[in-house]
Amino acid sequence: xxxxxxPEDQVNVAEGNPLTVKCTYSVSxxxxxxxxxxxxxxxxxxxxxxxxxxxxxxxxxxxxxxxNKSQTSFHLKKxxxxxxxxxxxFCAVRDEDYGQNxxxxxxxxxxxxx
Amino acid sequence: NAGVTQTPKxxxxxxxxxxxxxxxxxxxxxxxxxxxxDPGMGLKLIYYSVGAGITDKxxxxxxxxxxxxxxxxFPLRLELAAPSQTSVYFxxxxxxxxxxxxxxxGNGTRLTVT
Numbered sequence: 001x002x003x004x005x006x007p008e009d010q011v012n013v014a015e016g017n018p019l020t021v022k023c024t025y026s027v028s029x030x031x032x033x034x035x036x037x038x039x040x041x042x043x044x045x046x047x048x049x050x051x052x053x054x055x056x057x058x059x060x061x062x063x064x065x066x067x068n069k070s071q072t073s074f075h076l077k078k079x080x081x082x083x084x085x086x087x088x089x090f091c092a093v094r095d096e097d098y099g100q101n102x103x104x105x106x107x108x109x110x111x112x113x114x
Numbered sequence: 115n116a117g118v119t120q121t122p123k124x125x126x127x128x129x130x131x132x133x134x135x136x137x138x139x140x141x142x143x144x145x146x147x148x149x150x151x152d153p154g155m156g157l158k159l160i161y162y163s164v165g166a167g168i169t170d171k172x173x174x175x176x177x178x179x180x181x182x183x184x185x186x187x188f189p190l191r192l193e194l195a196a197p198s199q200t201s202v203y204f205x206x207x208x209x210x211x212x213x214x215x216x217x218x219x220g221n222g223t224r225l226t227v228t
Contacts (some may be wrong), residue, residue, distance in 0.1 A: 004156070032213040043118070043204055044157075051214045079191030090156060094213045101172060102217065104156035 002027050004093050004105035011109045013081045021108045023078040023091030031093050034102070035065055035075040036109045038088040046091075050074060062084070116140050116195040120205050120220035127227045135190040135223050137205030145208040146178065146188040147172075147217065150201040157204065163188055164211065195227045 003026045013019045025031055031050055036044040048059025055067045065076050074091060091105040121136045139146065144165045149157040159172030160215040177199060179191040188207075192199060202224050206217040 009154070022166050034216060036217075036219075039220070043206075043221045044217070045219070046216040049214055049216060101159050101162075102157075104158075106156045 002093055002095060002103040004091050004103050004104040006089075006091055006108045008108050009106075009112065011112060013062040015083050015114050016080050019076075019078050019085075019110065019112070020031075021086070021089050021091075021110060023074045023076065023105060024072055024074060025074060025091070025093045027093055027095040029095040031072075031074075031095055032066075033065070033067065034060065034092040034094075035074075035076050036092060038089045038090065038107075044090060047076070051092050076081075081110075081112045083112045083114050086110055086112045118153070118205055118207055118218055120203075120219035120223050121200060122223060123221070124224045125226070127192075127196065127225065129195060129227060131195050132191070133225075135192070135203055135205075135225075137186075137188045137190065137220060138186050139205075139207045139218070140186065140217065141209065142185060142208060143207035143209050143216075143218070144185065145211060146182065146210075147206045148178070148188070148190045149206065150205045151204060151222070152201050158194050160190065160203075179188065194224075197227050199225065200227045 005024045034049045035047040038044045052069045058064045088107045092102045118139045146161045148160040158174045161180040163169045205220045208215045
């Protein structure tokens with residue numbers, strides 16, 4: 001079965017510092033991995049995705065994610081955090097066995113402190 | 115460009131009442147989805163549709179029904195509302211069936227059943 005874990009409920013980082021939001025996954029086939037961001041009272045917004053190829057994926061708003069097949073991880077990163085990056089972040093996975101269903105992690109709340 | 119529009123934004127129901135959550139998209143997407151979001155649980159798929167006239171169950175379909183008479187609209191029906199259906203409901207769409215196709219989300223409907 002598919003599953004996604006985000007081991008940290010909350011991540012706090014100072015503005016200007018690098019940030020990492022962790023995600024690990026389990027699928028039976030090739031993974032299609034996504035990061036979404038949710039601002040208060042809004043729907044989820046797509047940030048970036050991994051299919052196959054480069055292990056470092058670049059996305060919107062300066063975010064990037066590092067895919068590690070041996071560790072089954074897809075951590076979200078940003079070199080210099082902004083206060084406006086404070087939001088709820090979700091990792092999600094799909095694979096061929098489960099077709100249309102995205103499996104979402106429980107979410108990590110990122111707080112960037114000024 | 116409105117994207118995915120959900121109405122209402124908020125609703126309070128009494129146990130046993132029924133209601134329909136509306137979802138419309140103007141992107142001509144064939145694929146549409148209903149998710150529910152509960153704190154610390156990520157998003158769970160309720161129903162999805164791959165085109166007008168075609169719907170299928172997701173992970174948590176019990177207590178819900180859907181229809182898809184047009185490409186644009188994908189309403190979610192709650193019959194005999196129960197407190198367990200208190201949640202935030204998100205409608206989403208995507209343009210193609212490929213596994214790397216991201217979802218476009220509406221802003222959600224916050225439902226409370228008392």
